[in-house]
Amino acid sequence: MTTLIEVPDVEPDAVAPKSKSAGGGLGRYIVIRFFLIIPTIFILVTLVFFLMRVIGDPITAAQGGRLPPDVLAQRIHDAGYDRPIILQYFEYLGQLVTGNFGTTITDRRPVVEMLSTFGAATLELSINALIVALAVGIPLGMIAAQRRDKATDAFLRCFAILCYATPVFFSGLLLKLTFSVWLGWLPVAGRVSTRTELAMGQLAAPTGIYWLDALRSGNFNALGDVVSHAVLPAVALGLLTAGVFLRLVRTNVIGTLGKDYVEAGRSRGVSEFRLVTKHAYKPALIPIITVMGLQIALLLGGAVLTETTFEWKGLGYQLVQYLNARDFVAVQGIVVLLAVIVASTNFVVDVVAALIDPRVRY
């Protein structure tokens, strides 16, 4: 369950015997942790490869009914899909290692190009959503912790559970109805209006992240257009994660608020506000950072739904299109990329946690 993540306290006996130089221990930890990425990606790639092949070869799946049987057989043979599956599997792995993801079957684009185009859109959505989630979740979590067991706290906790219980596409629908249809303030769907998209296309070396491009071009109309499109998807996806952050901050700040040093601070006359925001919050950060890393999976899963809700043409939107078209080469490409993102995020999070808290290295 999304809302219930809590990182267990690090057991004192889990602390490895300290090597003499702390830096060496950290370096070793990072290297070992880095190599643990590989099995994760490898397993997911393998899993998806064989799952996809259970259905049949990619060409029949994508174009089965549309081509005459002899042409189909010829194309299957040309692509090598009639060879033993183990052979194809190892060939596929070899291609992956060299960075060759193949070409999509339906629209014949190089998968790498497709990934970078749509990946930028998903990245933009995720960053926006993360900003909303942090801006909402962390302050509210601190307030809930400070007003523990009061009406404010009860209200905020209900809000957090409601955030979790509402599917992104339903909150998206409500947002659309309210702000686009009834109030008419914000656009219904899409990333930008067509005019802005054309203006963006003329930019040299676009990053694909629209607000960055708009900022660079100095075109404030375009920037306004991009931002107005970005608000609703970011809020819909951000609220989902904000509920998790709220609970997380609340729980951990309550935990540290009970510590002796906070009591000592209070006796010295430190204000309650400062106690919560400085004394109690900072030590509570370690578990928060760890869980934030885990939220990347939730965020990516939510991104698929958000992108479909708002016709935001990113990886998730495209994944659904390709799945419906049975284009499994493209699907595999997207899944591999997501696996890499998830695995490396978890790696970065573990390293950051180890940097902050030496007890984590074991």
Added chain:
Amino acid sequence: MSTAAISGRKKSFLSGLPVISHVNKSVGLQRGMLITGLVLTGLFLLSTVLAPFIAPYGYSQLSDASGSFPTQEAPSNKHLLGTTVGGYDVLSRVLWGSQTAVTVIVVAVAMSIFLGVALGLLSGYFGGWLDRVLVVIADAIYAFPSLLLAIVMSIVISRGQSSFWGGILACAFSITVVFVPQYFRVIRAETIRLKAEPFVESAMVLGASSLRIITRHIFKNATRTLPLMFTLNASEAILTLAGLGFLGFGIEPSSAAEWGFDLNKAMADASSGIWWTGVFPGIAIVLTVLGLTLVGESINDLNDPRLRGRKRAGGKASRSKAAAGSDGKNTGATTAPEPEAGKA
């Protein structure tokens, strides 16, 4: 709920039952949350059972004696919550949708518990290379966005099947794949802990077979947390089912009513201001998930003695709460003890 009424009696059979004893233990806000959750869950189950009787029409009914239903009609006397773009009655589909949801949850969670528990027991008890391989696989699946995995699985399993059981099983299997690693991790950790307990060691010394030790001694002790995980996972299963339906990988509308699918169709309506097709199935999802989450979390909090200690340390307990605390009950609880239960 009527269960609150018997809170005065002590040690009767009823008050020993899990949920009832939790209601008795709870105080104040905690009790409010638990009871709200129980009421919502009760309504959900009630509509599952009563759907054939209280739904005005069938879930795939497009016409009645007076002709075919109008499409996208606003709520009226004949169609209390309006009709969809396909001409289905919204109220009927919302009510029937609970049946689909319950079926999928029960099948999915039952299968994940069976697989997860079996693998967890074997892996934890025997250890060795099997254990390592399973742990690495479970971790890899666990780290991956569960909805994406479920989508891929549903495509593989269903292959475009649209019958009621075909669709239900495809959804359930997809959700199972996501949940198995969670149960596996919890049960494996418990098994490893229990394996070192004296009673297991003495059973080994007495010459009991591995099968007997696993089934008689470890199984019963390792599976205590399962009912709780069931409640917590049920709400996630509903969200996954709705997500699958929303993306179009769920069950066809003619074979079952499914809230996520209806919301998918309602997206296009929203742009033209037609709100009733999407809002009601959406509310159904939210209330169901809310109910299950409240029940699961309240029970979770009430079971966790660590929170009790923290509560006393907080020092601001009111009189009633302090009394409950000294009784060995916990009130202002907040967190889940198992990080394993904690992923989307």
